[in-house]
Amino acid sequence: MVKTILLSGYKSHELGIWDQKHPGISVIKHALEGRLRVLVEEGLEWVIIGGQxxxxxxxxxxxxxxxxxxxxxxxxxxxxxxxxxxxxxxxxQDYYNSIIDRADFVDAVSKKPYIGPWQFKARDQFSLDNTEALLLVYDEEKEGSPKFLKAAADNQAEQGNYDIFLITMYDLQVAAEELQERERTDFY
Known part of the structure; x- marks a missing residue:
């Protein structure tokens, strides 16, 4: 049973999403909800993000x-x-702050402003060390920034008891089809 999970994936620009009205966002959220719902029903208590x-x-x-x-x-x-x-x-910034304001816990791994890329790596490792699993929207065919977290998580999994749950492009296609079907059903 996973009680604490790290959730991550592509940054919006890596997906070609430039505003909050993009239809792809609802597909990603639908796929995430499906995975998280199952985990919550199995005992998940905390979802940790980096705020990207x-x-x-x-x-x-x-x-x-x-x-x-x-x-x-x-x-x-x-x-x-x-x-x-x-x-x-x-x-x-406003969107980010609306999330931060509602979060149950907020902290910075490095207690300084940006110094260098090592701070991202330190955050990833700290987050992996303090969670039991990773839920990652990632596809090996379309690498992008999540590849670094995925590599660190693979390392963590090899060391011992750490789970990795991927939401791939195929999973997003299935989520899109489910949403389309729901819209058709709601329409009739």
């Missing part, structure tokens, strides 16, 4: 919606460094 725009923040929204049904589910945000959102556009 894209899959992580959309995943936070999924956690918030699941909390209506499962009030004991908690969201933790472990940022790699202080003020990670400082140079983001205002709209993205």
């Amino acid at each position: 725009p894209g899959v992580e923040l959309w995943g936070a929204e999924v956690v918030f919606s699941l909390q209506e049904e499962f009030p004991d589910l908690k969201l933790g945000v472990l940022t790699p460094f202080l003020e990670q959102e400082k140079n983001w556009k205002e709209e993205r």
Whole structure:
């Protein structure tokens, strides 16, 4: 039974998603909800994210919606460094802060502003060391930034008891078809 899971995946720009109205977001959220719902029903208590725009923040929204049904589910945000959102556009900062304001726990692994890329690696390792599994929206065919976390998680899994759950492009296609079917059913 997994009690604490790290949730991550592609950043929004890696998926070609530039605004919050993109239809792909609902597909990703649907796929995440399906996986998280099963894990929550099996005893999941905490979902940890790094607060990156894209899959992580959309995943936070999924956690918030699941909390209506499962009030004991908690969201933790472990940022790699202080003020990670400082140079983001205002709209993205507002969205990020709306997630941070609702999270059950927020902290930065490095207690300094951005110094270097090693802070991301340190956050990933700290997060892996303090969770029991990784839920990653990732496809080997389309690498992108999640490949580094996936490699570290693979290492963690080889060391011992660590689970990796992937949501692949195939899974997203299935989620899209489920949503289309639901819309057709709701229409008639």
